[in-house]
Amino acid sequence: MRFLREIYVVFWKEMLVWVNNPMLPVVRALVFPMMWIVIFGSAFGGEVNHIPVAVVSQDSGDLALAYLSMLGTGRTLELKYTSPSEAERLLRSRGVYGVVYIPAGFTERLRSGERVKVRLSTDESTPQIANAMAAHFARVSRSFSARFGMEDAVVVERNAVYGRGVKYLDYLAPGVVMMTILFSSIFSGGLNLILDREFGTLKMLMVSPISRDAIILGKIFAGVAQSIASGVVALTVAMLMGVHLKSGALGFALVILLMFISGFGFIGMSTAFATRITQLEQLMVVMQVIIMPMWFLSGGLYPLESMPDWMRPLAIVNPMTYATDAARAVMIRGIIWETLLVDLVVISAFAIAMFLVGSYSFKKTLGGVK
Amino acid sequence: MIIEVEKLRKEFNGIVAVDSISFSVERGEIFGFLGPNGAGKTTTINMLTTLIRPTSGTARIAGYDIVQQPEQVRRRIGLVPQEVVLEGDLTARENLVFHGMLYGLSRQQVESRIPELLAIVELEERADSKVKTFSGGMKRRLELVKVLIHEPEVIFLDEPTVGLDPQTRRRIWEYIRTLNTEKGVTVFLTTHYMEEAEQLCDRVCIIDHGRILDIDPPERLKHKVGEGEIVEIELTARCEEFVKELEEAGLRVKSARGCRVSVVAERSEKVLAEVFSLAQKLGTSISSISVREPTLEDVFIHYTGRSIRDEQGGDTRIKQIARRLKH
Numbered sequence: 001m002r003f004l005r006e007i008y009v010v011f012w013k014e015m016l017v018w019v020n021n022p023m024l025p026v027v028r029a030l031v032f033p034m035m036w037i038v039i040f041g042s043a044f045g046g047e048v049n050h051i052p053v054a055v056v057s058q059d060s061g062d063l064a065l066a067y068l069s070m071l072g073t074g075r076t077l078e079l080k081y082t083s084p085s086e087a088e089r090l091l092r093s094r095g096v097y098g099v100v101y102i103p104a105g106f107t108e109r110l111r112s113g114e115r116v117k118v119r120l121s122t123d124e125s126t127p128q129i130a131n132a133m134a135a136h137f138a139r140v141s142r143s144f145s146a147r148f149g150m151e152d153a154v155v156v157e158r159n160a161v162y163g164r165g166v167k168y169l170d171y172l173a174p175g176v177v178m179m180t181i182l183f184s185s186i187f188s189g190g191l192n193l194i195l196d197r198e199f200g201t202l203k204m205l206m207v208s209p210i211s212r213d214a215i216i217l218g219k220i221f222a223g224v225a226q227s228i229a230s231g232v233v234a235l236t237v238a239m240l241m242g243v244h245l246k247s248g249a250l251g252f253a254l255v256i257l258l259m260f261i262s263g264f265g266f267i268g269m270s271t272a273f274a275t276r277i278t279q280l281e282q283l284m285v286v287m288q289v290i291i292m293p294m295w296f297l298s299g300g301l302y303p304l305e306s307m308p309d310w311m312r313p314l315a316i317v318n319p320m321t322y323a324t325d326a327a328r329a330v331m332i333r334g335i336i337w338e339t340l341l342v343d344l345v346v347i348s349a350f351a352i353a354m355f356l357v358g359s360y361s362f363k364k365t366l367g368g369v370k
Numbered sequence: 371m372i373i374e375v376e377k378l379r380k381e382f383n384g385i386v387a388v389d390s391i392s393f394s395v396e397r398g399e400i401f402g403f404l405g406p407n408g409a410g411k412t413t414t415i416n417m418l419t420t421l422i423r424p425t426s427g428t429a430r431i432a433g434y435d436i437v438q439q440p441e442q443v444r445r446r447i448g449l450v451p452q453e454v455v456l457e458g459d460l461t462a463r464e465n466l467v468f469h470g471m472l473y474g475l476s477r478q479q480v481e482s483r484i485p486e487l488l489a490i491v492e493l494e495e496r497a498d499s500k501v502k503t504f505s506g507g508m509k510r511r512l513e514l515v516k517v518l519i520h521e522p523e524v525i526f527l528d529e530p531t532v533g534l535d536p537q538t539r540r541r542i543w544e545y546i547r548t549l550n551t552e553k554g555v556t557v558f559l560t561t562h563y564m565e566e567a568e569q570l571c572d573r574v575c576i577i578d579h580g581r582i583l584d585i586d587p588p589e590r591l592k593h594k595v596g597e598g599e600i601v602e603i604e605l606t607a608r609c610e611e612f613v614k615e616l617e618e619a620g621l622r623v624k625s626a627r628g629c630r631v632s633v634v635a636e637r638s639e640k641v642l643a644e645v646f647s648l649a650q651k652l653g654t655s656i657s658s659i660s661v662r663e664p665t666l667e668d669v670f671i672h673y674t675g676r677s678i679r680d681e682q683g684g685d686t687r688i689k690q691i692a693r694r695l696k697h
């Protein structure tokens with residue numbers, strides 16, 4: 001009896017605490033599961049849509065137009081009619097994922113019962129997109145061919161510009177490397193600070209004559225270094241598993257630079273959170289509400305093109321998207337400054353802003369003492 | 371005066387933790403802050419060591435203002451906070467080296483000071499063991515010398531023996547005396563243990579609810595309760611009448627709680643005779659009686675009407691953390 005009563009007392013107390021802290025239980029019980037279902041369900045379950053493809057057509061006959069209009073039907077592709085040079089530029093700068101070349105005499109040759117080859121240049125750095133695009137071309141070409149009583153009147157020749165054989169692992173690796181930076185920044189920045197404060201080790205630094213800025217910078221740099229270390233481990237493991245690094249040593253150095261810049265941003269961010277956090281549970285909430293979505297909505301696991309339209313803006317404002325995109329560009333496509341610069345500017349701006357916010361709020365919690 | 375405190379005050383969200391206190395500490399002294407939990411001891415130390423900013427008032431340490439010249443102050447002080455702030459995964463030596471480096475000492479300088487310091491607290495043999503393998507007492511000892519690495523003029527010890535067993539506590543007192551005499555360092559300590567204040571301190575400041583009740587050497591404080599001794603009596607019945615009768619007979623009843631009565635006696639023989647005859651007269655019997663010297667406990671009761679022990683029980687480390695995690 002007494003034992004049961006003790007259990008009840010403990011239970012009662014826990015429930016009281018739970019009820020008195022309305023945010024946590026509601027968020028835990030309802031919001032998170034819903035959020036996961038929405039994110040997993042729509043971000044990864046959907047088909048890849050709205051893939052931009054450039055069209056270079058050297059035939060204006062009616063059959064060419066009919067073929068192209070069949071390709072453009074539905075939501076899979078977004079066709080852009082361009083000149084050959086413009087098409088090439090777009091493919092390089094990630095403006096399109098593929099270029100389709102309709103050869104001269106397409107209409108005439110089909111009329112005369114000949115087979116026609118259509119060349120499709122693809123960016124295979126995102127294998128899901130390349131495959132979805134190729135599958136769509138194959139399907140359309142088959143039903144178009146059926147009009148002429150043939151299986152293969154129109155044949156699509158797939159030509160991967162950055163090389164073939166990019167596997168899902170290659171696609172996933174850059175995202176996972178950047179995820180490692182994100183997650184370890186949270187632990188070596190935020191969590192570390194909270195523990196320091198709780199266990200008084202921060203006090204030891206605070207009574208010593210070293211400057212407040214030195215404490216902050218020392219902590220942030222240590223956090224960045226720890227994050228880079230885990231990022232390098234992740235990168236090495238990926239390479240051992242056969243992930244290729246397209247741009248060699250310079251590429252490796254660039255990935256480290258990316259880790260450094262984004263690590264700075266994430267540490268600043270987690271420091272800003274940590275200075276507001278007094279309970280470890282709150283850190284878990286931050287993890288679930290902010291950090292995990294940052295990872296899932298970064299295009300690290302699956303292309304952003306597979307997200308429903310309403311979700312895309314979230315990916316666009318997510319700094320992880322740019323960090324992941326940059327790492328993937330360097331690792332798979334090689335160093336193409338056109339796209340890389342945009343990513344670098346965005347994550348650098350994020351890093352500087354977060355560093356300032358983080359160190360400011362850290363300083364504020366030092367009790368206003370010089 | 372190495373510490374001069376002037377109307378130092380700290381409020382937390384309007385609640386006064388330290389209420390405009392003023393006092394000073396002489397160079398070379400062991401000065402004790404004695405008070406129950408929540409009296410404002412740690413808050414005072416935090417202000418004096420520049421960890422928090424006073425709401426008003428200020429203090430000078432070795433001539434430097436804690437608000438205006440915090441860095442100068444920090445160079446001249448050492449703090450052993452209530453909680454252990456050693457890095458458990460580092461060895462004793464590494465902890466000392468890290469600490470010295472915070473104060474701008476080179477590794478060699480620190481290394482050259484380590485043997486002597488570890489010898490004071492008899493930890494030479496454990497210099498290269500990880501601190502997490504140390505007992506609570508050993509960690510305290512290491513902290514005591516750790517703050518001496520940079521040769522401070524004053525060290526602040528916040529409840530230096532809380533949570534330690536009586537034997538270890540006595541050893542720590544010895545070490546603190548040694549530091550004070552051999553290194554000539556001024557010691558400012560806080561405690562809620564009576565014996566600690568009595569045995570160790572040159573002067574004791576009694577603090578309660580953020581206010582100073584009195585400052586004097588322990589002996590002088592005890593004399594303020596009354597010259598002489600204290601007779602403690604426990605009765606079996608008719609306690610209230612007994613107390614009344616005692617007072618009517620002109621005896622100084624210091625405290626009476628139920629059937630436990632204590633009386634201040636300049637000449638205890640006379641008081642004892644009186645007590646026995648009164649008990650006989652009232653037809654009650656005395657279950658115990660004792661005569662003792664007054665302690666600081668009596669002084670505290672004298673000033674506050676409460677026993678410091680009532681609210682004793684310094685938080686354990688776990689409790690402290692749990693409490694802070696909760697708030």
Ligand SMILES: Nc1ncnc2c1ncn2[C@@H]1O[C@H](COP(=O)(O)OP(=O)(O)O)[C@@H](O)[C@H]1O
Binds near residue numbers: 410
């Ligand atoms: N950071 C804080 N915020 C709010 N109140 C505090 C804070 N620190 C101490 N206090 C309050 O100030 C009073 C004095 O506390 P403290 O100085 O820790 O006492 P002591 O060290 O003598 O036990 C207590 O009532 C305590 O609750």
Ligand SMILES: [Mg+2]
Binds near residue numbers: 412529
């Ligand atoms: Mg305290």
